[in-house]
Amino acid sequence: MKQKKRIYEVIVEQLKEFFLNGELKQGDKLPPERELASRFNVSRTSIREALRILEINGVIEIRQGGGSYIKKTGFPCSSEELSAVISKAENHLVYEMLELRRAIEADSAYLAAQRATSQELNKLRKALELMAASKNDVESGLKADFNFHLNIVQATHNSLFIELIQTLSEQMEDTIRATRRHRLSDPDRAHDTIDEHKKIYAAIASGNSTLAKQLVEEHITRIKSELSEYFLTGLGENK
Structure with a gap:
């Protein structure tokens, strides 16, 4: 099944028209984010x-x-070139998002270990069980x-934490889709993924804030390291 285009992919394609119809040339300043958001009827976050x-x-x-400002006017014209542009940027954005997630989620795990209700722990456990049972169902596992x-x-x-993570x-x-696509292709790493989540859940459920924070930091750092190795080999360029 063909994956639906993300909002920012559509916007990049629409911005391409600026280059092709001559509205912008090298050195020109793009309209403000607010104006672009209004023009394309999307959020300023998507424009960014x-x-x-x-x-x-x-x-x-x-x-x-x-x-x-326009740095060069040689904007990719074919769908293949444009796809390569977006793919290259997405790899970079995955790294940035993993860094942000590590900062937010590590402290979130620390606080969750202190504050999670029995109902919230039950939601975590159910998500964990579904993850383990969804080995051959990509979307369900995701x-x-x-x-x-x-x-x-x-x-x-x-x-504020909740509002921020909902915005992102x-x-x-x-990011999770990209990391799962890589990790689940290796049976050993697929098992590691489940095991790491189980340990995080156990630390939160037992109220061990320090361990919960440490495990989340290690989990995301490990994923970032694995992806760095994956992309450096060139294996992830056309995925």
Whole structure:
């Protein structure tokens, strides 16, 4: 089944039209995020993601507090070239999102171990059970994995943490999808994934805040390291 395009992919394709119809040339400043969001009828967060993709690929330069400027006009025209641009940027964004997740989720696990209710622990356990039972169901496993991490943040009872992770939910799901695609292709790493989640759950359920935080940090750091190795070999470029 063909995967639905993400919002930022559509925006990148629409921004391409600026280049092709001559509306923008090298050195020109892009309209403000607010104006682009209104023009494309999307959130400013989605606009930022699309601009970040263009920046990573050297198409634009984002100046802190000064807007975005066209760096080169040789924008990829074919769907294959555009797909390669987005794929390259997504690899980079996965790393950035993993760094952000490590910071948020490690402290969330620490707080969840202190504050999780029996109902919240039950949600974590059910997500874990579904993850273990979804070995051959990609989407079900992805949803269970995502819910496990989301439920940890919700168990902090910190409204700002919860609001932030909900805002980043699409990017977080994309990151989990990328890491699961890699990890689950190796039976040993697939087993490690379940085992790591089980240990995190056990630490939270037992109220061991320090261990819960440590295990989440180790879990995400390990994934980032594995992906770095994976992409460096070139195996992940066309996945």
